[in-house]
Amino acid sequence: MNLAVLVLSGLVAASVFSSLLSFRIGAPLLLVFLGVGLAAGAEGLGLGPMDGRMVYLLGSAALAVVLFDSGFHTPVKAFRLAAAPALSLATVGVVLTAAVVAVPAHLLLGLDWPHAGLLGSILASTDAAAVFFLLRVGGITVRDRTRSLLEVESGCNDPVAIFLTMALAAILAGQPHTGWALAGDLARQFLYGGLGGLAGGMVIVQAVNRLGIERSLLPILALALALMLFSAVGLLGGSGFLAVYIAGLVAGNARLSAPQTLKRFQDGISWLAQIGMFVSLGLLARPSEFGAVALPAMGVAVVLTLVARPLAVFLALLPFRITANETFFVSWVGLRGAVSILMAILPMILGVAGGSVYFNVAFLVVVASLAVQGWTIGPVARWMGQIVPRRTGPVERVDLELPGAHHALVAYRIVPDSLVARGHRLPRWAMPSLVVRDGGSMLAHIAGPLVAGDMVWLFARPDRVGHLDHLFARPAEAAEADRRFFGDFPIEPTVSMGQLALSYGLPVNEDGLDRTVADYLADRFGGRPGIGDRVLLGDIELIVRALDEAGGVAEVGFAAEPTRLDAPRLAMFEPGERLKAWVSRLGG
Amino acid sequence: MDIVDLITPGAVIANLRATSKKQALSDLAKRAGEITALHERAILDVLLERERLGTTGVGNGIAIPHGKLNSLDRLYGLFARLERPINFDSIDEQPVDLIFLLLAPESAGADHLKALARVSRLLRDKSVCEKLRGTDNADALYALLTESQASRAA
Numbered sequence: 072m073n074l075a076v077l078v079l080s081g082l083v084a085a086s087v088f089s090s091l092l093s094f095r096i097g098a099p100l101l102l103v104f105l106g107v108g109l110a111a112g113a114e115g116l117g118l119g120p121m122d123g124r125m126v127y128l129l130g131s132a133a134l135a136v137v138l139f140d141s142g143f144h145t146p147v148k149a150f151r152l153a154a155a156p157a158l159s160l161a162t163v164g165v166v167l168t169a170a171v172v173a174v175p176a177h178l179l180l181g182l183d184w185p186h187a188g189l190l191g192s193i194l195a196s197t198d199a200a201a202v203f204f205l206l207r208v209g210g211i212t213v214r215d216r217t218r219s220l221l222e223v224e225s226g227c228n229d230p231v232a233i234f235l236t237m238a239l240a241a242i243l244a245g246q247p248h249t250g251w252a253l254a255g256d257l258a259r260q261f262l263y264g265g266l267g268g269l270a271g272g273m274v275i276v277q278a279v280n281r282l283g284i285e286r287s288l289l290p291i292l293a294l295a296l297a298l299m300l301f302s303a304v305g306l307l308g309g310s311g312f313l314a315v316y317i318a319g320l321v322a323g324n325a326r327l328s329a330p331q332t333l334k335r336f337q338d339g340i341s342w343l344a345q346i347g348m349f350v351s352l353g354l355l356a357r358p359s360e361f362g363a364v365a366l367p368a369m370g371v372a373v374v375l376t377l378v379a380r381p382l383a384v385f386l387a388l389l390p391f392r393i394t395a396n397e398t399f400f401v402s403w404v405g406l407r408g409a410v411s412i413l414m415a416i417l418p419m420i421l422g423v424a425g426g427s428v429y430f431n432v433a434f435l436v437v438v439a440s441l442a443v444q445g446w447t448i449g450p451v452a453r454w455m456g457q458i459v460p461r462r463t464g465p466v467e468r469v470d471l472e473l474p475g476a477h478h479a480l481v482a483y484r485i486v487p488d489s490l491v492a493r494g495h496r497l498p499r500w501a502m503p504s505l506v507v508r509d510g511g512s513m514l515a516h517i518a519g520p521l522v523a524g525d526m527v528w529l530f531a532r533p534d535r536v537g538h539l540d541h542l543f544a545r546p547a548e549a550a551e552a553d554r555r556f557f558g559d560f561p562i563e564p565t566v567s568m569g570q571l572a573l574s575y576g577l578p579v580n581e582d583g584l585d586r587t588v589a590d591y592l593a594d595r596f597g598g599r600p601g602i603g604d605r606v607l608l609g610d611i612e613l614i615v616r617a618l619d620e621a622g623g624v625a626e627v628g629f630a631a632e633p634t635r636l637d638a639p640r641l642a643m644f645e646p647g648e649r650l651k652a653w654v655s656r657l658g659g
Numbered sequence: 660m661d662i663v664d665l666i667t668p669g670a671v672i673a674n675l676r677a678t679s680k681k682q683a684l685s686d687l688a689k690r691a692g693e694i695t696a697l698h699e700r701a702i703l704d705v706l707l708e709r710e711r712l713g714t715t716g717v718g719n720g721i722a723i724p725h726g727k728l729n730s731l732d733r734l735y736g737l738f739a740r741l742e743r744p745i746n747f748d749s750i751d752e753q754p755v756d757l758i759f760l761l762l763a764p765e766s767a768g769a770d771h772l773k774a775l776a777r778v779s780r781l782l783r784d785k786s787v788c789e790k791l792r793g794t795d796n797a798d799a800l801y802a803l804l805t806e807s808q809a810s811r812a813a
């Protein structure tokens with residue numbers, strides 16, 4: 072008993088400590104967790120008397136926790152921004168990827184086509200955990216549209232890949248089936264998963280807000296309800312994974328009574344779930360068996376990364392207005408992760424012939440994917456013009472949630488050179504109440520102007536707090552690359568396109584002249600502009616510099632020469648632009 | 660488009676004394692009026708009109724006010740180094756001490772933009788700005804403005 076606890080906690084602690092190492096050498100952290108599992112596993116320290124069934128069970132639950140958390144942290148705005156292309160990636164993209172990956176599986180591993188298809192579907196989904204992790208923790212800010220697309224895709228494609236894998240594995244294990252039953256099953260998975268997720272999310276919101284439960288129990292309640300939803304929907308024949316993701320989306324975007332408490336707990340538990348998932352998958356692996364499949368597995372990884380994923384992404388995104396650079400970046404960030412290894416356990420459990428081959432190949436492909444793509448995500452994002460430069464320095468901010476109130480209490484430390492320290496006014500909706508100065512505290516209206524070193528406590532709506540940061544931050548040095556990203560001059564968003572066109576001789580259509588620059592830009596991006604979105608007008612570019620609280624364009628940049636930031640970096644994605652133009656001409 | 664084609668040694672002011680954005684613009688308009696033989700009021704109006712579209716204070720202490728005038732025969736540039744930094748409603752809210760003024764004929768659509776891009780690129784260069792700030796002699800400033808470009812072209 073004590074020994075088991077010691078081993079378990081020791082593994083978690085070792086994983087956490089290894090994160091230090093990971094940040095220092097920049098190795099993908101998830102890979103390190105996998106390594107900890109391997110070191111402790113059957114052929115390492117021999118700590119893992121793990122059997123496949125248990126790992127599969129625990130792994131699925133952990134994945135449910137991660138998906139709930141990723142839904143919870145996805146703003147509904149991002150979801151709307153990316154829903155259609157992400158769904159295309161999650162369905163068409165997954166099936167295409169599986170089909171293409173089946174080819175090297177057939178040729179290199181000698182699997183017959185159905186079994187090769189099984190391996191393809193095992194490797195077909197991108198890993199939500201890995202993608203979220205890299206995009207959030209990587210220390211880079213990826214442009215809204217791309218980030219939303221990747222996040223929503225990785226949240227939605229697991230159910231599809233899981234369904235595909237389960238269906239194929241069941242068929243290959245000799246369970247009876249018919250085509251129609253399968254199609255009905257797929258529809259049921261999505262229908263029940265979607266509806267169950269919506270209902271479950273609302274139940275969670277009501278339970279958290281209405282029942283008056285002790286605050287520290289709230290996140291546990293939310294988590295327990297999410298896991299109950301996961302299993303209940305699964306028992307009914309729906310996709311529990313889809314259900315928890317949607318429930319997370321609903322709960323995370325509702326007005327909850329203790330958002331910070333929930334978020335912090337979610338963060339922690341999601342980390343724990345990931346560590347658990349990767350470490351236990353590492354425990355299950357037998358590296359001595361890897362040698363036999365290492366070469367074909369690398370072949371599969373290469374085809375997956377360089378052929379299957381790019382082709383699938385390219386075709387799945389064809390109907391949408393997505394630039395060549397965005398398409399390339401999305402296809403590069405198709406990380407494989409725990410889901411694939413988890414799915415690879417299924418053939419073993421279900422007794423598909425040669426079951427361990429899938430696990431070993433999937434394991435190696437995931438390691439290769441995490442290593443290569445995980446390590447290169449930053450440089451590739453930069454190369455493809457997908458990184459939003461930081462415009463402000465760090466801020467010292469403390470957030471306190473106020474139960475029942477629609478305002479949060481926020482504290483900022485005033486740093487020298489920040490706008491506030493230089494006498495800039497706070498917006499009217501920010502209500503300063505207390506100033507802590509020289510160890511004493513006083514009411515804000517008595518304290519007068521804020522000076523460096525003060526700590527100010529103010530009330531503001533939680534969704535607006537982020538808009539205060541730039542007032543309290545040290546201004547970030549605008550580097551050359553940032554100017555390129557944001558343009559030479561600022562343009563007032565309320566100026567009409569007519570005035571601008573007149574001043575610079577821009578080619579703007581008659582009907583566009585009366586609109587404000589902000590509306591013009593928003594319209595050009597389907598009403599959902601993202602920071603860094605740009606429109607080429609003759610020889611200049613108009614650039615979205617910042618968004619307001621409602622998601623409208625709040626700041627506009629003007630580049631006197633084309634920045635060519637969105638110009639395709641790789642010619643191979645360009646024919647698509649022409650094809651798209653052709654298709655849209657047919658349609659219009 | 661080269662800086663040499665925009666600016667003459669006579670259009671460089673080494674120590675402009677101004678206390679406000681309005682005053683700086685109006686002093687520059689006056690000087691531009693002398694160079695272009697246009698009415699200074701007309702120039703100032705065009706500059707102020709442009710500022711209404713958004714500030715030309717592009718950050719890091721730099722401002723590039725500009726505008727188009729009907730009666731100009733070619734592009735004109737003026738450079739001023741301010742004795743004391745002034746508030747210019749800049750994008751980074753930092754005071755401005757280097758101003759490059761650009762005036763273009765109404766017809767010069769593409770050239771106007773090319774010149775703007777050229778000036779903007781020149782003044783993005785931190786080392787150039789540092790040298791400009793450290794020089795209080797008009798001829799030396801003129802040399803800095805035009806030379807950096809020769810070295811870049813090479």
